[in-house]
Structures are given as C-alpha cells and as structure tokens.
Amino acid sequence: MYVQEDTYRHKGMRKGLVRILQEKGITQPQVLQAILKIPRHVFFDNALVEHAYQDKAFPIGEGQTISQPYTVAFQTELLHVRPGDKVLEIGTGSGYQSCVLLELGAEVFTIEYNQVLYERTRKFLPMMGYQPHFFHGDGSKGLPAHAPYDKIIVTAGAPTVPSDLLGQLKEGGVLVIPVGNNTTQKMFRITRLADKKLLKEEFDNFSFVPLLGDKGWGKSAK
Numbered sequence: 001m002y003v004q005e006d007t008y009r010h011k012g013m014r015k016g017l018v019r020i021l022q023e024k025g026i027t028q029p030q031v032l033q034a035i036l037k038i039p040r041h042v043f044f045d046n047a048l049v050e051h052a053y054q055d056k057a058f059p060i061g062e063g064q065t066i067s068q069p070y071t072v073a074f075q076t077e078l079l080h081v082r083p084g085d086k087v088l089e090i091g092t093g094s095g096y097q098s099c100v101l102l103e104l105g106a107e108v109f110t111i112e113y114n115q116v117l118y119e120r121t122r123k124f125l126p127m128m129g130y131q132p133h134f135f136h137g138d139g140s141k142g143l144p145a146h147a148p149y150d151k152i153i154v155t156a157g158a159p160t161v162p163s164d165l166l167g168q169l170k171e172g173g174v175l176v177i178p179v180g181n182n183t184t185q186k187m188f189r190i191t192r193l194a195d196k197k198l199l200k201e202e203f204d205n206f207s208f209v210p211l212l213g214d215k216g217w218g219k220s221a222k
Contacts, residue, residue, distance in 0.1 A: 006039045013053035014040070017069055020055050026073045030081075034103035035073060040066075042128065043094045062114050064209055066094040067155060071206055073100075078176045078189045078203070079151045081106050088146075088168065089132075090139035091155035091211070095121040098132045101153075108132035109146050111139040113212045140213030142168045149173060156211035157185040164215060166192065178208050182217070 041052035083105030092112035112118040147168035154177040178185035187203040
C-alpha cells in the first residue's frame with residue numbers, strides 16, 4: 001500500500017487541493033500547511049492516485065472511507081489545535097486525520113473499532129513517519145484510561161453526543177462531532193466550560209459513516 005515517492009507532480013496536485021479548500025472557506029494557515037505537506041496519495045492504491053487530491057471521500061475497505069479533504073480541514077479548524085494539545089480521535093480509519101493532527105503538534109490518541117483497519121493503519125502510519133498512540137476498541141465510550149483530553153474529534157456520525165466523551169474533556173476542552181442519522185449529520189462543537197457547563201455550537205451538514213459501538217449505532221450500522 002505504501003508509495004514511497006512524493007513527486008513534484010504530487011506536490012503540485014496538493015497545491016491545487018489547498019486552493020480548492022481556500023475557496024471553500026478554510027483559512028487557518030496551519031491546517032492548510034498540514035494538508036499541503038501530507039502525501040495523501042500514499043493512502044491510495046497506485047491505480048487510484050488520480051483520486052487522491054480530489055476533494056471527495058473514497059472507500060478504503062471494511063465499509064469505511066478516507067474522509068473528504070474539506071471535511072478533515074473543517075473539523076480540524078473547529079478544534080483549534082495548539083502544539084502540545086492532547087487530542088483523542090474517535091475512528092482512526094485510514095489514519096489521514098491523525099496525520100493532520102500530528103502535523104499541528106498534537107499528541108494524538110486514536111481509537112478504531114474495526115480490527116482490520118486498526119491493524120493496517122497501526123503498521124502503515126509509522127512507515128510514513130507518523131506515530132500517534134493507537135488503540136483498538138469502542139471509541140463511542142472514549143478512552144478513559146488516558147483522559148482528560150484538550151480536544152476530542154469524532155470522525156463518524158453519532159446518533160447522539162456520547163456523555164462519556166463529554167466527561168473525558170478537560171475544562172476548556174473542545175469536542176467536535178457530527179450528530180444525526182445514518183445519512184446526514186449536523187456538525188457540532190461543544191466546549192466544556194467551568195462548573196460542568198457546556199457551550200454547544202452548530203455548523204453545516206455532513207455525511208459520515210456511522211459511529212459503531214455501545215454509544216453509537218451498535219455493532220453494525222442499522
């Protein structure tokens with residue numbers, strides 16, 4: 001799966017992708033720089049490299065997708081990641097979002113429900129030079145053993161906001177999560193304030209694969 005070369009052509013394609021993201025409203029320089037740096041084509045088979053720098057999601061097997069670059073950039077902007085932030089990612093998937101968070105200087109804890117994807121990505125990302133903390137398990141319940149977190153990002157559509165995740169946020173911490181049905185979800189940013197109060201902000205609609213697990217859609221999408 002790993003494509004070692006990153007040619008001038010690939011870099012030129014990434015610049016084109018960054019221009020598209022800017023046109024769609026992505027403005028944070030650090031996020032754009034991360035997208036510009038990460039060779040997204042290495043997540044694709046050689047025959048599919050043309051798809052790597054299009055602004056669209058793409059299947060990666062196991063009923064999952066590598067997220068649309070705009071979606072990755074949008075969620076990442078909402079998080080406002082700062083160097084040194086302890087970030088929990090729910091849904092490792094291909095690992096592309098983990099790479100973006102690592103490029104922003106975060107310490108990343110990422111958990112994947114699917115055993116096949118977990119094993120594949122756990123081996124693959126270090127080959128690229130990216131080393132988050134990998135976990136296999138039910139991300140809908142968070143990762144309490146390493147809580148609390150500065151930021152939590154959920155990369156699958158949840159039926160509701162899992163209370164476990166809110167409880168694992170530091171005061172001042174931020175959760176970004178898409179909530180809705182199996183077809184479309186509304187993006188939310190929830191900030192944990194003092195005295196356990198929550199600030200809930202609502203953004204655009206997106207379409208994610210379902211969040212699996214006890215606090216998601218169960219063991220498989222309904």
